[in-house]
Amino acid sequence: MLVVPLIERKREGGKLTAEEWAELIGEYATGRVPDYQMAALLMAAFLNGLERDELVALTDAMLNSGARLSFEGLGRPVADKHSTGGVGDKVSLVLAPLVAACGVAVPMMSGRGLGHTGGTLDKLEAIPGFRTDISLDDVREQIERIGCAMFGQTGEIAPADRKLYALRDVTATVESIPLIAASIMSKKLAEGLNGLVLDVKRGSGAFLADLDDSLLLAQTMIELGEEHGCHTVALLTAMDRPLGDACGNALETAEAIGCLRGEGPDDLWQVTLAQGVEMLRVTGVTDDTMVARQMLEEVRTSGRAAEKFRQVIAAQRGDPRVLDDPHLLPAARLTQEYAAKRAGTVSRIEPRAIGRAIVAMGGGRQRMEDPIDPTVGFVLRAKPGDRVAAGQSLAAIHARDETGLEVARAALDSAITIAGRAKPPLPLISHRVTLKDVEVLE
């Protein structure tokens, strides 16, 4: 195919037809269109945007480049959630078994941490033996048997998106709302979902810091979902501070297990609950928010949610005893408390500095192929708005060596601000976005 005229048209602000997108993406996936032509086209699309029908066509082209799950005849609605990523965000580990325990099938496809943000797969793999690289056949079988599977994007799902994402990463074409939306939705729509809940993070630790951008991304993904018959709703949640107390893979997994067992922390549970409510609503399990909350609280209190997670861990070759004994999770060699240098109010806990410190301590990756140490990280002991005394511990540092402790202390020095008075943090859950409406919640 002749690619130069297509690049030219996009460069001049024109649009490509659905057939052109389909052919272009197909030829790119199979290596017949070279990276340099796709890079020029992506930059033109980044700067000139994509029209709505181009976005649908691009998403379809990536979706159709790989396999798709289908759960027809399952007898249960199927839903998933997607988070745009943050620091301390272990919601998926709590949410998937919780909602599955309410009778919704949850084939939860997740990613790995990259840059300052964590990834669900890395947290799950902190559980001894847990395998996330299961085949789509295994996913299907596991969904039929226990209603929940937690796995990584396989080579079978949207391979064109995988190749395109790797190219965007090295050509400064990542932060484009239509390109992000098409990338996320091409993968999610391959899961054969009836409903999808999006957690779009806001604030300094989020991928998109700007509220308008967050809303636009949410709306763009919702349109793509609804266009493909998948009911989609988004919640905008705060990422101007870490979510929950634990930051770091094994520490977060332990916190998620505690939360499933009713231990909190409260902000983690509130975000999980809100997303659980939406998953029950988009799948039509119930239309009543209060009923949905009660269902979710009941499966937590009764232990059925924890039992569902136990089934998932066992099915995916992990050690299910971690649910009763979190000490079976790997632990850091060194721990140290980090004390407040002065009295005052915690005005700020900058999530990026925390996330970057975890990477520097060995617990995250700069490149996809980097190995990680699941044990390192932080357990925060204060939240923005808390009054603290000088010398009071603000966080426990978990590190593998002295260098790690040093990196961690320096990161906390810059991440945590104690001031006379604090600006109020962002509302935890600020907006609910549907195809028709943007509802301001707090």
Next chain:
Amino acid sequence: MLVVPLIERKREGGKLTAEEWAELIGEYATGRVPDYQMAALLMAAFLNGLERDELVALTDAMLNSGARLSFEGLGRPVADKHSTGGVGDKVSLVLAPLVAACGVAVPMMSGRGLGHTGGTLDKLEAIPGFRTDISLDDVREQIERIGCAMFGQTGEIAPADRKLYALRDVTATVESIPLIAASIMSKKLAEGLNGLVLDVKRGSGAFLADLDDSLLLAQTMIELGEEHGCHTVALLTAMDRPLGDACGNALETAEAIGCLRGEGPDDLWQVTLAQGVEMLRVTGVTDDTMVARQMLEEVRTSGRAAEKFRQVIAAQRGDPRVLDDPHLLPAARLTQEYAAKRAGTVSRIEPRAIGRAIVAMGGGRQRMEDPIDPTVGFVLRAKPGDRVAAGQSLAAIHARDETGLEVARAALDSAITIAGRAKPPLPLISHRVTLKDVEVLE
């Protein structure tokens, strides 16, 4: 070097420093920056532009990627000209020996035809034996000895530009005024010139059809030249019709030889003369236009210009007898007159259709590696504005086979319009542009 932050900055409308451009282009030339990153950066630069100091830095980086000629101590001023390309433009073949005969050293580095436009190297190579692939050492020696050399861009000159141009060609990033200006000037400035005359074509057959774009390109190149101590001036000339009568390599070479000997055609001679005047002025040979014209006319009338061309041909292993006997140039197997289908005024001779027909007849190339047949082409027998009778010949077609004749007739059918009345063509030489001034000439 980290390229992604540079792409990002250009994408956001920021600028790269001179050091960054130098390193980037250096690393690209040696293959350490991949094509896909450069393609993304080029598209960002295409859409967001380059600031003036970036343009200088990019030009310098490409200039410094290769060898540079130096004619210090030559005792004569050194000048060249560059044309943005057109159909029937054989000015260089007349101009170089003409100006050299007036005492200016002319190291004329030219290109090959591509797309609908012709190239000086192809025209020169129609002369039996003529070699354009001479080394820079040979150029230097020939300039010292006879004051004129006509050669192609060697791998020694601006190799980064060569690689970048090939990438722009396949990524739809060619038609950018700063990128064009940097590409042209990085090569011209490597010639060690005191003066440069630019022939920027206007009209439907030109690379840039729009007057404002042509002026902007001229001004951009002039600034780059003057910034590097090379006096630069531009003339805007008409390319809404072919220049001269002959179109096609050997036919144009024959016409150029005729023009050197005083035979015309008049439009070719006027454009050559105007550019020759500018070459004598930018090199300080004379400041007086009338004196310059007389000098140029004198070397033509006296035969000294033709004699200079004879020396160049002999030095570059061509057969100098073509100067006396143009029949030594290769000739097409078939010729056919093309007759006017009706009486009226020739209102239009579309140069692109003519240029494209020459390619289709085998006389041009779509890709740099294509071989060409120098014999094919057209000799036009009418100009826009001429009144013609039905059946009167409008052109002679020179083709190698029946298919070529057919292609040529179809091209002339579409290229030549005969109407009741004609819109006036563009002025032959419309603007003179210097660093300080745009002078409207007609």
